[in-house]
Amino acid sequence: MDSKPTPKPRSKRALDLLGGGDEPDPRFTLANERTFLAWIRTALALMAGGIAVEAFTADVFLPELRKTLAIALLVLGMLISASACLRWLNVERAMRQRSPLPLPLLVPLLSIGGALVTAVLIAFVALRQA
């Protein structure tokens, strides 16, 4: 705190995106950032799964199953990384306006998406056994 440069003014575009309001507690800003990063890691894990299914399971899964699972996981990962970014921005905006935080649409997205992928896998395995 000895040297205290005046806080740099934000760029115009950043201010437009953040939509005015007051600066929130810096610890909230950092917490929002870490939550965003946790979602990105979730998305990366799903995408890693998609790529791994496509690249490494040629001997295990039928080609259709392989493709379906890979596409589903990659799409889910992309959706989650896009929504994580939007959610980070919306939370940041809400904190600046001192308004309630938006509900996380990401949570049902991840649960339903994960359940669907698992259901497809189970269905394929069950049909193959029959």
Add this chain to the structure above:
Amino acid sequence: MASPHNDVGLQPERTLLAWRRTLLSMLAVSSLFLRWVPYHGAFAFGLIGVALLAVAAIWLGQWRRYRISAQGINDNRTPAAMGEVLTLSLTCAALGALGLYVVLRF
């Protein structure tokens, strides 16, 4: 050595480490594309190159970012990491999109 900020919750450090973990995960994901090198050669290397560039840019930016966060704790206001967040999301979505392209195309 004196800490550059007085936050007992160590928020700047935790945020820095969260970025590091995320970037390491991204490196792990992009290295999976190495599996495609024998089939899609240049394309796979391109994918890895894009991911490496983004990771390197954000990683190097974290030194500065940490100082900004620590100063932000002292000033009681910190700028949102707009550039880093957008870069990371876009890279992540691009990796997914290009992976999807490979799966659908071949």
